[in-house]
Amino acid sequence: MEYKVKIDSFEGPLDLLLHLINKLEIDIYDIPAAEITNQYLLYVNTMHQLELDVASEYLVMAATLIAMKSRSLLPDHSSDEDEYLEEEDPREELTRRLIEYKKYKEAAIKLQEREEERTKLFSRPPADVLFAPSGEGPLNVSIYDMLGAFQKMTRRKKMAVPRQATVRREEISVEARMEVLLKTLKEAKEPVLFEDLFQSNERDELVASFLALLELMKQNEITVTQQGNFADLYVISGGKQ
Template structure:
């Protein structure tokens, strides 16, 4: 059994994932639907675990918090005689405060990063080594959460159109071999390739290997992933470093 563990340093924590979900679902940060946000969050965490990504414990702590919040939201309304219950603060309010504080911090950090980039244009220096940051200009920045979301949708579509099982066992792939095959496919392409078209198998292990290969190529700045708008499809092109002569 092939094992391949990856630690994704660009995960900024569970609050970053929650903000991503709030944006995707167009949710009011002051009125978070506990059931929906919990289900979506758990789907992402489950996908990370299936891919054997190194999920930090803080993601699991937040998952437990959201599950408790969801359970509370599903309970019937209590009468005023249960004062202790009614006096408890709605956990969604505390979560909203944390999200707003994190959002302000993140926006400030992004502003400082923009100022740093402007200053870098004056004094030449080598580019910063940043995971998953494309060196090509595009309409939207594609985050690791966008990639996980695309992988979720792709695997669901695969399950809806599963072909008959082949009787011949296919050769087991490695991440390194898949990376090489993907680079060759992208370099020979005349135009950007749809993310889903990089996955020509219906076998779970091969889908996982291909996805890990895509992540590793992004980490090495060998490919560029672009998106033209929220909820739009992802497209992949060869780009960045070219170590092969």
């Protein structure tokens, strides 16, 4: 499958690491090297499987995490070598970068909120107010939430389907899946569970469906919602107002 898609939700490896830290409820000042590395590589591998454009900085961070994990698994010789005592724990540098990134990201969010508040000072048609997002509404779903949901869905499908020889069907294009998914969502009377949009067990069709959803999100044709951390994702027709 040659179709590739790149969307603005990819903000870089530090953004992915912060997502994992929040999702796994990890202390940013005491990052478990092995766990965070395994989870990070799982997401990067999923990006490759889906043929998403993965910037080189993701791979550089992957190499850094692997080195950090390898070091954490080595025997502790700190009592034998004075130089080892003076060597900085690579997690400290990563923590500093994450804290700095988090600080600037939070500042950007606050500036965006101020901008949105300022726009409310100008007159607008009353109808717009009815569609304004509520502060207590569903969580914003990121590309990483989508990747995580795709991981869980494909793992369950592999466990449910017996290993047997099958005849490979004709490959379905992303454009074709976009039309089918959009039609399904428009005909649905309520939000559709993310996993219910993946009826096939064929890898190519699963990938095409996922890329189709991403492209529909990019075109503001659909909205993906989540009511809380670790909750299921739901998809509805219509973009964000």
